[in-house]
Amino acid sequence: MISHVLEEYLEAIWRLQERTRPVKTGELAQQLQITPGAVTNTLTHLEKHKLIVRKPYRGITLTDKGRAMALRVIRKHRLAERLLTEVLQMDWSRVHNAACELEHAMTDEMLGPLEKTLKEPTTCPHGNPIPDESGRLHEEKSEPLSDFKPKDKTVLVKITDEKPDVLRYLASLGLMPGATVEVQEKAPFEGPIIVKVMGATYALGRNVASVVQARKL
Amino acid sequence: MSCHGILDKTIQKVDVTVALAGNPNVGKSTLFNLLTGLQAVTANYPGKTVDLNLGVAKYGGKRIGVIDLPGTYSLDPTSEDQWVARRAILEERPDLVVAVLDASNLQRNLYQTLQLIELEFPVVIALNLIDHAEKIGIRTDYQKLSKLLGVPVIPMVASKGKGIQELLECLTNKATTTPAKRSTAFDLCLERAIHRTEEAIKSDLHETPYGLSTRALAIRMLENDPEFTKLVRQEVRGSRDVELTEELSKSIESEYHEPASLVFARQRHELARQTTEAVQVRARQPPLLSQKLTHYAVSPYTGIPLAVGVIGGIFAFMLVAGGFLGDMTSFLWANFASPSIRLVVTTAAGKGVVSRVLLWGFDAGIFGALSVGIPYVLTFYLVLSLLEDSGYLNSVAYLADTMMHKIGLHGRSIIPMIMGFGCNVPAIMGTRVLTTRRERILACTLITLTPCSARIAVIMAAVGVFAGWQYAVAIFGIDLLVIGAIGWSLNKLLPGKASGLVMEMFAFRRPRASTILKRTWFRFKSFMLLALPLVTMGSIALGAFYETGYLQILLAPVNPIMYALLGLPAVASITLVVGILRKELTLQLLIALAVMQYGPSASNLLLFMRPLQLFVFGLVVTLYFPCIATMSVLGRELGRKSTLAIMTSTIALAMLIGALAYRTLPAFGILS
Numbered sequence: 001m002i003s004h005v006l007e008e009y010l011e012a013i014w015r016l017q018e019r020t021r022p023v024k025t026g027e028l029a030q031q032l033q034i035t036p037g038a039v040t041n042t043l044t045h046l047e048k049h050k051l052i053v054r055k056p057y058r059g060i061t062l063t064d065k066g067r068a069m070a071l072r073v074i075r076k077h078r079l080a081e082r083l084l085t086e087v088l089q090m091d092w093s094r095v096h097n098a099a100c101e102l103e104h105a106m107t108d109e110m111l112g113p114l115e116k117t118l119k120e121p122t123t124c125p126h127g128n129p130i131p132d133e134s135g136r137l138h139e140e141k142s143e144p145l146s147d148f149k150p151k152d153k154t155v156l157v158k159i160t161d162e163k164p165d166v167l168r169y170l171a172s173l174g175l176m177p178g179a180t181v182e183v184q185e186k187a188p189f190e191g192p193i194i195v196k197v198m199g200a201t202y203a204l205g206r207n208v209a210s211v212v213q214a215r216k217l
Numbered sequence: 218m219s220c221h222g223i224l225d226k227t228i229q230k231v232d233v234t235v236a237l238a239g240n241p242n243v244g245k246s247t248l249f250n251l252l253t254g255l256q257a258v259t260a261n262y263p264g265k266t267v268d269l270n271l272g273v274a275k276y277g278g279k280r281i282g283v284i285d286l287p288g289t290y291s292l293d294p295t296s297e298d299q300w301v302a303r304r305a306i307l308e309e310r311p312d313l314v315v316a317v318l319d320a321s322n323l324q325r326n327l328y329q330t331l332q333l334i335e336l337e338f339p340v341v342i343a344l345n346l347i348d349h350a351e352k353i354g355i356r357t358d359y360q361k362l363s364k365l366l367g368v369p370v371i372p373m374v375a376s377k378g379k380g381i382q383e384l385l386e387c388l389t390n391k392a393t394t395t396p397a398k399r400s401t402a403f404d405l406c407l408e409r410a411i412h413r414t415e416e417a418i419k420s421d422l423h424e425t426p427y428g429l430s431t432r433a434l435a436i437r438m439l440e441n442d443p444e445f446t447k448l449v450r451q452e453v454r455g456s457r458d459v460e461l462t463e464e465l466s467k468s469i470e471s472e473y474h475e476p477a478s479l480v481f482a483r484q485r486h487e488l489a490r491q492t493t494e495a496v497q498v499r500a501r502q503p504p505l506l507s508q509k510l511t512h513y514a515v516s517p518y519t520g521i522p523l524a525v526g527v528i529g530g531i532f533a534f535m536l537v538a539g540g541f542l543g544d545m546t547s548f549l550w551a552n553f554a555s556p557s558i559r560l561v562v563t564t565a566a567g568k569g570v571v572s573r574v575l576l577w578g579f580d581a582g583i584f585g586a587l588s589v590g591i592p593y594v595l596t597f598y599l600v601l602s603l604l605e606d607s608g609y610l611n612s613v614a615y616l617a618d619t620m621m622h623k624i625g626l627h628g629r630s631i632i633p634m635i636m637g638f639g640c641n642v643p644a645i646m647g648t649r650v651l652t653t654r655r656e657r658i659l660a661c662t663l664i665t666l667t668p669c670s671a672r673i674a675v676i677m678a679a680v681g682v683f684a685g686w687q688y689a690v691a692i693f694g695i696d697l698l699v700i701g702a703i704g705w706s707l708n709k710l711l712p713g714k715a716s717g718l719v720m721e722m723f724a725f726r727r728p729r730a731s732t733i734l735k736r737t738w739f740r741f742k743s744f745m746l747l748a749l750p751l752v753t754m755g756s757i758a759l760g761a762f763y764e765t766g767y768l769q770i771l772l773a774p775v776n777p778i779m780y781a782l783l784g785l786p787a788v789a790s791i792t793l794v795v796g797i798l799r800k801e802l803t804l805q806l807l808i809a810l811a812v813m814q815y816g817p818s819a820s821n822l823l824l825f826m827r828p829l830q831l832f833v834f835g836l837v838v839t840l841y842f843p844c845i846a847t848m849s850v851l852g853r854e855l856g857r858k859s860t861l862a863i864m865t866s867t868i869a870l871a872m873l874i875g876a877l878a879y880r881t882l883p884a885f886g887i888l889s
Binding site: 169170 | 323
């Protein structure tokens with residue numbers, strides 16, 4: 001049985017590492033709001049359990065085992081947040097801390113029924129994706145929105161356009177990762193497509209639709 | 218009119234100022250008209266073409282100044298309409314913002330309302346279209362919505378005047394003009410960052426830009442809002458705050474794995490979703506007829522024939538109605554207006570040069586503006602308003618998107634482009650539906666090359682009648698090729714990339730005559746106010762040159778060039794210059810001058826111009842720079858520099874292609 005502290009560490013490392021780069025000890029200490037000296041001890045412990053790999057001058061990366069464990073904690077955390085906002089009607093801004101406590105007390109058996117009660121949410125109240133049972137985030141497999149057929153229901157995974165203005169504009173319409181996007185119409189000859197997002201309908205030119213990555217629901 | 222303190226300047230003595238904000242197509246203009254009647258004026262920021270409508274509502278002995286903001290989805294300045302909406306709301310600081318929401322699409326609509334509440338404006342929600350929402354099975358708990366957001370909520374059906382009394386009551390009631398009791402709450406991580414930024418702002422800045430609250434400024438800065446970041450950086454100790462927010466944004470980004478601005482957007486959307494779910498119940502209902510129609514209008518097999526039919530119908534309508542109105546205008550002008558103007562001018566200025574110059578302006582000039590305005594601009598606006606109000610415009614845009622992308626435009630430009638065949642002027646004004654300047658320049662350039670009805674008349678009468686119809690058709694063919702080639706190459710040459718189409722598709726709804734007529738009238742009025750003085754002054758200037766003989770003197774050195782280059786006789790260059798007044802004048806004047814010079818028989822143009830010369834003449838008239846009315850709208854829409862660039866390049870293009878035709882065609886044994 002892994003302790004709460006170790007879980008917190010794995011979660012923090014995963015959050016920092018998600019951008020596919022090794023995590024520096026200093027960053028981790030800052031994230032956890034403790035001194036770098038205290039971090040080192042626990043890291044040695046994690047390494048012994050083969051949950052992380054440390055390379056001098058490069059930093060910390062999670063092993064497959066560590067990553068799976070981290071995602072399990074994230075899953076609990078995000079489901080706990082849902083539980084607090086949806087069932088207990090707690091204020092949105094207050095649930096983060098409570099969820100930090102709850103996540104460690106939740107057993108794996110609780111999660112299935114909890115998901116059912118919450119109507120299988122795909123994201124936490126803040127819109128971040130909830131990893132599935134096998135500890136996977138769905139983000140890995142996605143295809144351009146333009147490759148789907150009319151009547152396909154999809155979840156938007158990412159937008160590969162880098163321009164902040166474009167991202168911001170699309171986001172203001174609700175076109176952002178995690179959003180449910182239903183393809184309604186598709187014009188022939190590389191024409192635009194019509195999608196439904198958050199109850200509103202938009203036509204997206206093919207060049208826009210091709211930078212929007214989604215996966216089928 | 219500049220927008221700084223627009224209300225003070227244009228509307229005097231109001232007791233309270235309100236701004237109407239909301240998404241496009243939520244009935245905002247309907248509400249504005251309902252509140253203010255027909256006495257509205259428009260204003261715009263320098264260099265911006267998105268207008269603000271201003272008006273006054275009266276209620277209970279109070280005058281309420283109303284600013285109608287452009288319909289936008291958010292307050293981020295990512296497009297021109299959003300920029301204008303935001304600037305107006307920040308600069309004018311209305312006492313109250315009315316967030317007009319579509320009850321049938323509450324979740325998306327609430328996003329902007331949450332942004333308004335964040336800015337700590339006193340907000341009143343006008344929940345519009347509740348009849349439509351109920352028809353599709355959506356019921357809203359207004360009181361709960363009001364309680365959740367801490368702002369008054371007034372259910373409305375603006376098109377039927379329902380709820381207007383309650384709204385006016387609310388606008389004039391002091392109690393409602395206080396900010397919402399609570400702001401939107403973000404999650405702990407964001408709130409912490411907001412708090413830290415607020416602390417820094419409080420200690421570093423004397424005052425915040427636009428007098429925003431520290432919280433509102435903190436949120437905008439953490440979202441990396443370019444405008445506020447720049448304004449804060451200019452403050453003495455502002456760069457410290459900017460650095461702090463950049464650092465905080467970065468840590469938000471590493472926490473959530475996406476840019477801070479998206480994290481804020483996401484949380485707002487989530488709040489909007491939760492609020493909507495808490496206050497609305499949805500009953501399942503079979504799709505309405507209008508929803509099925511939308512499907513048929515955009516599926517290729519039914520949609521394309523329908524679009525071709527509708528566009529053909531519009532064109533026919535514009536030809537018939539425009540032709541009729543044109544004849545009426547000419548008739549009334551020639552029989553009533555013109556004689557009285559002539560009488561006044563000749564009585565005042567005699568029969569000399571001065572009087573003739575004045576007649577150029579006040580007779581021919583005003584007639585020129587009217588003969589474009591009434592038959593073409595008015596009918597175009599009527600059709601455009603109808604297409605907009607019914608929601609069909611977007612279906613056509615959707616279908617045309619693929620085709621228009623080839624020339625660097627997107628689907629929305631199809632309607633103005635087609636309308637260019639009737640008259641370039643309203644077509645250019647119609648390019649406002651396009652969002653980027655690049656697209657506007659492209660579309661406007663191509664529109665000025667589109668043969669309008671006046672040019673079609675010249676081609677048909679001069680070339681079709683005297684040189685043969687196949688040559689008239691050839692001119693149209695060459696013109697279309699030129700448009701395609703110019704569009705294609707401009708798309709490659711202009712900096713930037715063609716922006717993608719992102720357009721909301723509205724369900725069809727029954728167009729309302731009052732809305733359409735009012736919108737048509739406003740647009741027509743703004744066109745006439747713009748064109749009338751410009752065309753009159755331009756005509757007087759041109760008339761002065763012509764009547765004093767200076768035009769002929771000035772053109773004397775040009776004539777040999779015209780002859781050498783294009784093979785055109787001397788009279789032709791004068792007609793081309795005068796043709797900037799109205800293109801069909803080129804032909805009328807050509808005949809008139811020819812008759813003066815060669816006697817009455819010269820009205821058969823073949824007596825002094827060969828078919829080849831007529832062909833070249835028709836080609837040049839079609840391509841060379843637009844008429845004075847077109848130039849004046851171009852100047853207003855794009856600015857002087859771009860207008861000048863378009864003018865000179867189309868002249869050069871006309872000369873080049875004319876010269877090419879003159880040199881090469883005889884070599885192939887075509888025309889002589």
